[in-house]
Amino acid sequence: MPRPSTPLLSPDRIRSVALAIIDRDGLDGLSMRKLAAELGVQAASLYGHVRTKDQLLNDIAQSILSAVDVSGFSVDWREGLIRCARSYRAALSTHPNIVPFLAYGPAGREESLQRLDLLHGALVDAGWSRREATMIAAGLMYIVFGSALSSFSSGFSSDPADYVDRYPHLDRAHLLPGVARELDRDSFELALAAFVRGL
Amino acid sequence: MPRPSTPLLSPDRIRSVALAIIDRDGLDGLSMRKLAAELGVQAASLYGHVRTKDQLLNDIAQSILSAVDVSGFSVDWREGLIRCARSYRAALSTHPNIVPFLAYGPAGREESLQRLDLLHGALVDAGWSRREATMIAAGLMYIVFGSALSSFSSGFSSDPADYVDRYPHLDRAHLLPGVARELDRDSFELALAAFVRGL
DNA sequence: TGAGTTAACCTAACACTGTTCGGTTAGTCG
DNA sequence: CGACTAACCGAACAGTGTTAGGTTAACTCA
Known part of the structure; x- marks a missing residue:
């Protein structure tokens, strides 16, 4: 028709x-x-x-990332970093299946860059050098994207019994979906806290 | 024939x-x-x-990850973490184009799990609880994989002039290939150091 | 009101992709 | 020498993203 x-x-x-x-x-x-x-x-x-499927995926990715909130630097930069990272993670973990596409980068998506730019500016205002600010922002992205893609939830979906005998140190409980979700969140929070504290 | x-x-x-x-x-x-x-x-x-293309990619990924060295915990666990992370990063940055495939994970690749298991065991030996050890190992992976996929080198390959006016805070120099490589390494080292120090 | 243009859909096709089936033959073992 | 297997090939299948060209409804404007 x-x-x-x-x-x-x-x-x-x-x-x-x-x-x-x-x-x-x-x-x-x-x-x-x-x-x-x-x-x-x-x-x-x-x-x-x-225009193209790739463009469509890029648009979708942007619309997801545009939910990220980088306001929060009014308080102090540590709190700002933490809020920003949490907001990023929240956006990504709502649509985990799109993360593999993000891995194809370019990280040069408009929205990402805008946010990175703001983040960078806030860090410079807080007294870091330009170079340091860039590296800190990058480090924050490492934790955000790393946690999005190497998660326990999406990682081992098969039968826990397969693992427990071969990898004696790993705890079987990690593999139960509910526990895995919680573990993902706690791991992210631990990594984030350690990173920010260690700066 | x-x-x-x-x-x-x-x-x-x-x-x-x-x-x-x-x-x-x-x-x-x-x-x-x-x-x-x-x-x-x-x-x-x-x-x-x-057997299949996917299997082939998995085998390749495993052979790359099998170059990762997790011995180094004899000294102390902080040093062990750092060495392990560097070794991981070295392996991945030699073949950055395979990282998107890893993002499709299951992280449940044999080699990965073996190494994760060893890492986990070493952390427990160093006095961390099982749960903490898991989260620390996960955090380390965040930084490793995050740095592998959101890198400056592979990110913005286009013309720096495109960026400089739109994103005032970002430094144009970051986008030159040579500088980007160095910046990637330094960002990784900073994130790693901050993370380990903050634990 | 009526003609012309544009917008939104369609069918059909192209050049790919991973994978499988059935052949053909060189090497190997009894 | 004969049977069997291992290693390749040609052709095909179902699926992919994408484009070209056609059809007709809706809009624009004299």
């Missing part, structure tokens, strides 16, 4: 359904044809609203 | 050529047909030596 009375597609709708598919089926579970199908449309029609 | 006098293929040769392609053309630059071509062979022939 040609041109419907009310448009079926819009960039926003495409992005939101695409993100839903990613959340549900993983990053590899998203194909343009499947996306089109769930939108009640043929695959080719998407390209009137989206 | 059928069965040649001396076999053209072996798992080792396949892995090494595949890794060379990944290093040269990126993770997406590796296809079974291209790999076969560079081995002087048809794509189907690979499947006599390799």
Whole structure:
């Protein structure tokens, strides 16, 4: 059918359904044809609203990262770093399946850079040199992205019994989904606290 | 041509050529047909030596991670952590293009787990509780993998002039390849030092 | 009101991808 | 010498992202 009375597609709708598919089926579970199908449309029609799949993923990533809050440096820079990192982690852990895409970088996404720039500026204002500020901001990103991708929750989904005999030191309990989630959060908090304290 | 006098293929040769392609053309630059071509062979022939592409990538990842050294805890645990992290980073930064694949994790790769297990055991021996040891090991991995994937070198490869006006705080010099490499290393070292000191 | 343009969809196709099936033959073992 | 296996190849399948060209509804403007 040609041109419907009310448009079926819009960039926003495409992005939101695409993100839903990613959340549900993983990053590899998203194909343009499947996306089109769930939108009640043929695959080719998407390209009137989206330049390319990669661009679509980038847009989705940006919209996720735009939820990150870097205000909080009014108090002091340590607290600001911690808030910023928590906000980042919250954004990423809401949509963990998109993290592998972020790994393809460029970290040169607009939103990321804007936030990095603000972070950097706040650190400089707090008395760090430009170079130090850059490295501290980078270190914070290490913890954020590292925790997003090497998480216990998404890591070992198979049967705990497989591990317990081969790796005597590792605790089987880590592998239960509930415990893993909590452990992820606590590990992140510990790493963050240690990092900020150690500066 | 059928069965040649001396076999053209072996798992080792396949892995090494595949890794060379990944290093040269990126993770997406590796296809079974291209790999076969560079081995002087048809794509189907690979499947006599390799179960699947994913398995091949896993094997490559393992062989890279098996270069990681977790001995060094004889001295003290802080030094051990630092050495371990450096060794990890060295392994990953030699083949940065495979990092996106690792992001798809399961982190449940054999080699990773073995090393994590040893790390964990050493921390427990040093007096940390099992839970603390797990979280510390996780934190170390955050920094290692975070630095591997959100690096300045691989991040912004485009023209520095694009950035300098839009992001006033960021220093243009960060974007020059040479400086970026050095900055990556220093950022990693700073994050690592701060983390270990803060424990 | 009616003509022309544009916007939004479609079908069909292209060049890829990973993977499998069935062949063909060189080497090896009894 | 015969049977068998190991190692390759050609062709195909289902799936991928993406593009070209067509069809028609909705909008614009005289």
